[in-house]
Amino acid sequence: MQDFETLLNGSAAHHGHLCAGQVIGVRMAMLGCNLIGLDEPSNMPQIKKIIVYVEIDRCATDAIAYVTGVKLGRRSLKFVDNGIMAATFVNLETMQAFRIESTEESRELADKYAPEIREKKLRQLEGYKRMSDKELFTIQKVTVDIPASDYPGPTRFKALCAKCGTVVRDKREVLKKNQILCRPCAFGSYYTITEGENVNVRS
Structure with a gap:
């Protein structure tokens, strides 16, 4: 997998602008793929091994799709309209799955991690880059029962x-x-x- 900054720049270009949601989405996708054992999810043969369930239609979702290569048209991107900044990453070969949710506490922590930046949005963006996965996310190992009618193909x-x-x-x-x-x-x-x-x- 490409490094964080390369993926972030590519995701921002694909999305149309750079924002804090892009940082969260790229980091969430990188972590999710690592947890389910995929290092090149957007390329063959791994592209056929992943499904991602996203729970919000915001900027982070575009970043997750960019990093992982999942798409609605490929039936590997599933939208569950919960209004929660969270995504679940599933390895279809091993059925390992992890749900990752962005913590509300990370919003306040951004001030601590980037105090030198005056503008709030930029401070939040930079803070999300600097804080640890443990501070930015809640991670749960989960089981996802995927109906046959929901599989790609x-x-x-x-x-x-x-x-x-x-x-x-x-x-x-x-x-x-x-x-x-x-x-x-x-x-x-x-x-x-x-x-x-x-x-x-x-x-």
């Missing part, structure tokens, strides 16, 4: 929504009143159709 599970006819993949269908439905039909959707029919697109 080709689609093996498909169903047809009885209401709208949409194909639902990867066991995300819902059985409701003895009908197989897609989630939008079963629970409602984040979108509302504003036109009465599909929009015709010119070829």
Whole structure:
């Protein structure tokens, strides 16, 4: 694995800016990969051995994805919307898994580690670089029960929504009143159709 500064610079460029969340994400990913025994997770053959569950959609998640190579489209990045600055790293070969959470105490410790920096955001960023893993993170060894439908690889599970006819993949269908439905039909959707029919697109 590349060194911290190289990964941080690459992650910041990929994300669009350097921030404290990038520092946390890069350090979290490096630690997580080390704990599950992967030193080149973004390259073959290790790229097929890792799944990461992230619990927040913030800057740190982009850093974790950059360092580990996990992606939504590869089905190796899983988003669990807990609103917690945490991630769980799983080695699919050994099934070793560790959940790493950023501590709230680290925010205050940043002042101690970089007192010479006047601007709070920059002080926090530099402090996160300097403090130990033990001060920055809480680490738990965990077990993750991964359903077969959540593993990376080709689609093996498909169903047809009885209401709208949409194909639902990867066991995300819902059985409701003895009908197989897609989630939008079963629970409602984040979108509302504003036109009465599909929009015709010119070829």
